[in-house]
Amino acid sequence: MNFTLSEEHSMIRKMVRDFAEKEVAPSAAERDEEERFDSGIFHKMAELGLTGIPWPEAYGGIGSDYLAYCVAIEELSRVCASTGVTLSAHTSLASWPIYAFGTEEQKKKYLKPLAQGKKIGAYALTEPGSGSDAASLKTTAHRDGASFVLNGSKVFITNGGVADLYIVFAKAEEGMTAFIVEKQFNGFSTGKKEKKMGIRSSPTTEIIFDNCRVPVENVLGEIGSGFKIAMKTLDGGRNGIAAQAVGIAQGALDAALSYARERRQFGKPIMANQGISFKLADMATSVEAARLLTYQAAWLESEGLPYGKASAMSKLMAGDTAMYVTTEAVQIFGGYGYTKDYPVERFMRDAKITQIYEGTQEIQRLVISRFLST
Numbered sequence: 001m002n003f004t005l006s007e008e009h010s011m012i013r014k015m016v017r018d019f020a021e022k023e024v025a026p027s028a029a030e031r032d033e034e035e036r037f038d039s040g041i042f043h044k045m046a047e048l049g050l051t052g053i054p055w056p057e058a059y060g061g062i063g064s065d066y067l068a069y070c071v072a073i074e075e076l077s078r079v080c081a082s083t084g085v086t087l088s089a090h091t092s093l094a095s096w097p098i099y100a101f102g103t104e105e106q107k108k109k110y111l112k113p114l115a116q117g118k119k120i121g122a123y124a125l126t127e128p129g130s131g132s133d134a135a136s137l138k139t140t141a142h143r144d145g146a147s148f149v150l151n152g153s154k155v156f157i158t159n160g161g162v163a164d165l166y167i168v169f170a171k172a173e174e175g176m177t178a179f180i181v182e183k184q185f186n187g188f189s190t191g192k193k194e195k196k197m198g199i200r201s202s203p204t205t206e207i208i209f210d211n212c213r214v215p216v217e218n219v220l221g222e223i224g225s226g227f228k229i230a231m232k233t234l235d236g237g238r239n240g241i242a243a244q245a246v247g248i249a250q251g252a253l254d255a256a257l258s259y260a261r262e263r264r265q266f267g268k269p270i271m272a273n274q275g276i277s278f279k280l281a282d283m284a285t286s287v288e289a290a291r292l293l294t295y296q297a298a299w300l301e302s303e304g305l306p307y308g309k310a311s312a313m314s315k316l317m318a319g320d321t322a323m324y325v326t327t328e329a330v331q332i333f334g335g336y337g338y339t340k341d342y343p344v345e346r347f348m349r350d351a352k353i354t355q356i357y358e359g360t361q362e363i364q365r366l367v368i369s370r371f372l373s374t
Contacts (some may be wrong), residue, residue, distance in 0.1 A: 003292070005071070012053075012068045016075040019048060025079035031201035032082065032346055037162055038201070041083060046117020050087060054302075055099060059107055060115035065302035066236070070243035070294060077247025078254070081350035082202035084247055088240035089158040090114065094121020097167050097178065097233045101221035110165055110180055122163035123237075124154040124181075124207055125230055132363050134169075134230055139209060141170035141177055146216055148172065148179065150209040153191065156357070160205030161190040167233070168209075169226045176226035180218045187212030198349035235308045236301060237358045238315035242294040245318035245354035249287045252322075252329035252347040256280060259333055259342070276332060283325045290318040309371040315354075316364040322351035 005013065023044055031038055045051055053069040055061025069091060077084030098111045113119040130136040139152025150170050157166070166181045181188060191206030221229050257280060260271040270276045297310035326348035330337035337344050355361045 005067075008064065009068050009071055012064065013071050013075060015048065016050065016072045017078075019044070019050075020076050020079045020083075024076060024083050028080040028082075028201075029340065029343065029346065031080075033200075033340070035195070035200045037082075037086075037203050039162065042086060042120065043117065045083075045087060051090060051117035052095075052115030053091070055095065055111065055115045059099070060112040065298075066239060067295060067298040067302050070239055070298040073240050073243035074247040074250070074291075074294075077244040078251040080201070081244055081248050081347075082199045084244040085158055085199055085202050085241075086120075088237070088244055089123060090121045090163075092237040092240040093123030093158075093233060094163070094165060094167055096236050097123075097220060097229055098180065100232065101178070101225075101229055102180075105217070106180065106220070114165065119164035120159055120162055122157055122159040122166045123233065124157050124166045124168045126154060126156045128153065128155055132360060135176070135227060137169060137171060137176065139168070139170040141172040141179065141214075143172070143216075144213075147213045148177075148216065148219070150179070150181070150187070150212040150214060153206055153208045155206050156194065157205055157207050158202060158357075160207055161193065161203050166207065167220065168214075169230055170209075172223055174224035176230070177223050178220040178226040178229045179214050180220055181212070181214055185212055185214060196353075198346070198351070198353050200349075234358055235311050238311040238364075239294065239297050239301060239307070241354055241358040242290070242297065242311070242314040242318040245315075245322035245351065246287065246291045246294050248347050248351050248354065249283075249290065249318070249322045249325040252326040252344055252351075253280070253283050253287055255342065255344050255347070256283070256329040256332045270332070279328050279332060283328055286321045286325060290314070290321040293317050309368060312359075312364045312367040312371075315358060316361055316368070319351075319354040319361060319364075322354050323348075326351040 049062040052061030053064050054066050057063045073084050073088050095114045114121050127137050141148045141150050168179045168181045187210045189208045191208050194204040263270045293314040297307050297314040300307035300310050329344040
């Protein structure tokens with residue numbers, strides 16, 4: 001077994017880290033405060049090829065793999081979790097199902113501009129009355145000639161409002177069905193923008209379908225196969241969120257280490273205090289464990305091997321680690337950690353969502369337990 005990154009993965013890590021520190025980090029606190037999405041950052045990521053990391057060059061990607069993609073999400077999230085989840089939702093939730101289930105025509109029409117970063121993607125499954133119980137969704141899709149007519153609403157849509165394409169799930173007569181919906185389709189609109197505790201520069205909105213007409217050729221996969229597509233998509237999406245959580249935890253650990261070396265109490269750096277140094281040791285160990293689980297799940301996906309259990313484990317471990325490490329980082333900073341003068345309070349606010357979206361921690365335990373019982 002080889003636990004070191006390949007030269008290609010190491011180069012991608014360095015490239016993304018340099019980009020994140022120079023282009024993303026300087027405005028992260030300001031964008032968080034203003035709840036402002038920066039399309040310029042997304043376009044710069046596209047110029048670097050980050051919007052198409054795992055997709056073949058024929059579809060506008062750079063022909064790498066899911067491990068490289070997770071490394072990129074981790075490095076972005078180390079300085080700005082909002083930027084990390086923008087790319088994660090765009091890649092794992094919007095682009096992946098088109099790559100996995102789309103026709104050749106759909107891949108050329110939709111996957112290619114997504115991979116090139118000419119369009120932004122989003123995923124629309126959650127509804128006001130159906131979160132973890134995805135099968136109970138109420139949005140309907142009725143066939144009318146050469147179109148399906150969608151009615152209903154979705155909530156908590158990452159990249160909502162700024163996305164050009166949405167992977168939407170609705171109930172047709174044959175069962176839940178997935179659709180590729182363009183924002184300019186008649187009957188499509190953006191609703192309420194959520195005011196959130198964390199990931200505040202990543203827009204999260206409601207989207208509404210009022211007799212929204214979607215061409216039959218925009219059905220993704222087979223009619224009635226939407227639930228399978230939704231669940232398969234979330235398996236891979238969890239790898240992206242695990243990578244985001246690892247990045248958040250690493251950013252908080254970096255900040256806490258730097259502060260502990262510089263901050264002096266009782267005439268010496270607080271790093272010399274065993275209570276602080278032991279905290280940091282536990283934090284570092286947890287981050288490394290979460291990273292290894294996340295990389296394992298991403299590697300399995302890259303190799304075409306079963307990764308459902310691994311992705312649930314990585315998301316569970318990484319989400320809990322992010323919350324634990326950021327909370328301890330705030331504690332190490334003391335009163336200063338509770339202010340916006342330092343980034344750890346933002347990391348702590350951002351960390352909480354990694355225990356909720358792409359399946360709550362309770363759902364991850366359910367998924368894992370089902371694997372163990374077979």
